[in-house]
Amino acid sequence: MTHDHSGTHYDYVVIGCGTIGSMALWQLTEQAPGARILGIERFDRVHTKGSYSGESRLFRVALKEGGIYIPMVQQARRMWLAMNERSGRDIFLPVGAVSVGPADFPTMVQTMAVIEEFGLDHEVLDAAELAERFPVFAAPAPGAAPDTAILDPAGGGIRPELAVAWAQQFALSGGATLWDNTRVLAVEPGPDHTLIRTERGDVTADKVIVATGSWAADIFPDLAAHISVQSIPLTWYLPLDITGFLPENLPIFMRDIVRETGGGTEIWHCYGAPTLDGYSVKISHGDFVGGATTPDGLEALRTGEIPADVVRVFSERTAAFFDGMLDAPVRISLHHDGFTADHAPVLCHVPGTGGAVTVATGMSGNGMKFAPVYGRAAAQLAVDGAAPGLPDAFGYPTAVREPSPAVIPATLH
Known part of the structure; x- marks a missing residue:
């Protein structure tokens, strides 16, 4: 824990120093050198209560959503590699990404369309090539459409705990102060400064960035109508032979299986990473486990167990996705994030604050892959009043956003 007792007024305060807040805190020290900068984190510096924990996060450049997201994810990749170099740690693992499914499956079609539109590096594997290159994938069931695969060599994995820890460390090295285990009780914008009331006492700031993730509605109650907090389970399985799952042999992955049943068509989706x-x-x-809830309510789920019937479904599907897996998870963890209807984040000035307060929330399970870019944009909004290239779609919701026709699945990819 770092303390600063030299005063209670800061040029910039970041509330919430997890996925986006840690990056914003770091970027503030880059964009406003010499400024008085304070980060306030409700929990420990790195912890298991936020949306980012869980060992790995998936990173793809060939995003089926395309459009505004491709330039941002390309820039994020450059920033991830720069973090690797500066930290000397493998925060970003450049192992590639592979999407597996029938060639005519909608997400496969959308991904190929984006690849062609943006001229992205890629490789397409037919069923035989997929089986030769990545033999750990189970063959489709008899009568099912053959699999194809799209290999995205610019993809990879992110170690989220390392990412948050090192962004905080960069910020501290740049002169920022960080209060951990400190809850913010209120944010009160005023004509001259913004008052931040905390359990440790009050501070004031010229500019404030609020990046409290699933807890955003605690400070901005009106966001509760626009952001649904969802619980997400992550599961780990044990292969008898680990060779095919080593990072040098398997990229991060997504797979979709289309099954015809007596009741109609089922779509099974999985995602994951090579063994770390x-x-x-x-x-x-x-x-999902638990559906819409609050992040505090998820603590009850966190100390319990995923229902046995849900675990059985997960294990049945895992056996269909991969060969050689033991039929029960060896590790399970529960997580959460705030989802908007269109899965675009809320990253903008808060109306009525004269640009003094910026909010970054509603990451919809995808904040980590964009974290350096989103954190930099939040810092630019605070320092310069504008962030070049920030999409209008990320604005503060005044009406419920309409779902996007091509949203990112509601998972912690």
Whole structure:
């Protein structure tokens, strides 16, 4: 814990120093050198209560959403690699990404359309090539459409805990102060400064960035109508032979299986990463546990167990996705994030604050892949009043946003 007792007024205060807030705190020290900068974190510096924990996050450049997201994700990749170089740690793992599914599956079609529109580096594998290159993927069931794969060599994995810790460390090295285990009780903009009331006492700031993730409605109650907090389970399975799941042999992955049943068509989706602990593989599914809730309410789920019938479904699907897995997870963790209807974040000035308060929330399970870019944009909004290239779609919601026709699945990809 770092303390600063030299005063209670700061040029910039960042509230919430997790996925986006840690990056914003770091970027403030880059964009406003010499400024008095304070970060306030409700929990420990790095912890398990936010949306970012869980060992790995997926990173893709060939995003099926395309459009505004491609330039941002390309810039994010450059920033991730720069963080690797500066920290000397493998925060970003450039192992590539592979999407597996029938060639005519909508997400596969959308991904190929984006690749062609932006001229992205890629490789397409047919069923035989997929089986030769990545033999760990189970063959489709008899009668099912053959798989194809799209390899995105610019993709990879992110170690989220390392990312948050090193962004904070860069900020501290740049002169910022960080209060951890400090809850913010209120943010009160005024004509001359913004008052931040905390459990440790009050401070004031010229500019404030609020990046409290799933807790955003605690400070901005009107956002509760626009951001739904969802619980997300992550699961790890044990292969008898780890060789095919090593990072040098398997990229981060997503797979979709289309199954015809007596009741109609089912779509099974999984995503995950090669082994990072050397014995298990994160293979998680796009199913929620607990539905819409509050992040504090999720603590009750966190100390309990995922229902046995849900775990059985996960294990049945895992066996269909991959060969050689033991039929029960060896590790399970529960997480949460705030989702907007169109899955675009809220990253903008808060109306009525004269540009003094910026909010970054509603990351919809995708904040980590864009974190350096979103953190830099939040810092630019605070320092310069504007962030070049920031989409209008990220504005403060005054009406419920309409769902996008091509949203990112509601998972912690």
